[in-house]
Amino acid sequence: MMPTDRPGDLFDRLRENILAKISLGEDEFRAGAAYFTPRNIARRAFLLQAGEVCRDIAFVCQGCLRYYTIDEKGSEHVIQFAIEGWWIADLYSYHAEAPSDGYIDALEDSELLLLSRENLENLCLSIPAFERFFRLLIQNSFVAYRKRVAESLSNSAEVRYLTFLETYPELVHRLPQHQIASWLGITPEALSRIRNKIARRK
Amino acid sequence: MMPTDRPGDLFDRLRENILAKISLGEDEFRAGAAYFTPRNIARRAFLLQAGEVCRDIAFVCQGCLRYYTIDEKGSEHVIQFAIEGWWIADLYSYHAEAPSDGYIDALEDSELLLLSRENLENLCLSIPAFERFFRLLIQNSFVAYRKRVAESLSNSAEVRYLTFLETYPELVHRLPQHQIASWLGITPEALSRIRNKIARRK
């Protein structure tokens, strides 16, 4: 289909995201690109498995990935999705160099830019504006997780699903329903009934 | 009781936390102190109320605070606690200068160091190591919230309470039970029964 991007082109797709957070000259922007490694990953392939150390933060240029855990009964629990413009990693494992308790796999064939811990450190040292970039990046994610905690403490599954529809409209048509159900913390059956109820109401 | 600390002494209490994340000369450490404002707050007093913009990050030197929301039925939901060595703020409101959707109040008489958004910016500009300090600070909080999401997706209230006991042993004896119940996302009655059940088992 599409020709494979050269690394520089792929990095250009992060341009908007980066420049929204920090101001950067064209030369610094180019120099930053050198720290990222492009990687393609096929649907159903793993980027990280439980027990491994998470070596990279993955910036998604195209496609869709998820982070999930498996409990002692063998049920999967989706903690996070990531599509174009988002990032995904087990930051705890990444930073502590400790084994991860979860899995990252691709829900679609995807194109990624990887940033290893060593490269992150070096990038921050050589272009200090990136230190701020990562602070703001993580801060935004922090705020999103805190909202999710607040939401799950306050609202019923139905309200949480409606909030999900509003907050992530791009995800709704792209993800299988049972993945959304897992993210919401309910069973696929419960989500099916909720959708049915909402549809009947309209 | 204890004499009121001078600002510098209060800042010294953050020393361990700061130096664990960044390396800093004594002069830089002293210079950093100037950006923080000491503040005492009485039990039950508010640091932030819904509708206000969160002006400060509060570093807790002594005491205990909580962040909570109130839903449309009037129920409180505790999102976060903070004791000595922790920080508390509505980062979304703080950064976006948008009205907060929640409240921060003191559960005990407390001593705080406040850092306004302007001072945070200036501190990061004048002592770049603090940019990294805040990145790591927020990163740790991010990881904690993500774990909480994972925990709430996977485990029953009883298991979550046991995890809470292990993770925050200092909090257990200090907080009223119904505050812990709220944080766990259950009613005080449910927590009482869970505790009863655990006690009978031993």
Add this chain to the structure above:
DNA sequence: GTAACTTCTTGATCTGGATCAATGTTTTGC
């Protein structure tokens, strides 16, 4: 093109934790 898998729906039943209500216990304020 069809077998095998994955996804979604619908129904019947069960259950963890909510809700409502009453009582006991501890803390706080003056």
Add this chain to the structure above:
DNA sequence: GCAAAACATTGATCCAGATCAAGAAGTTAC
């Protein structure tokens, strides 16, 4: 030191969402 609040427990009942089961679509792989 005592009244008023705040906090904790226990019981009875209820309900949102889980679990189990079966079938209907929709996809995927050769």
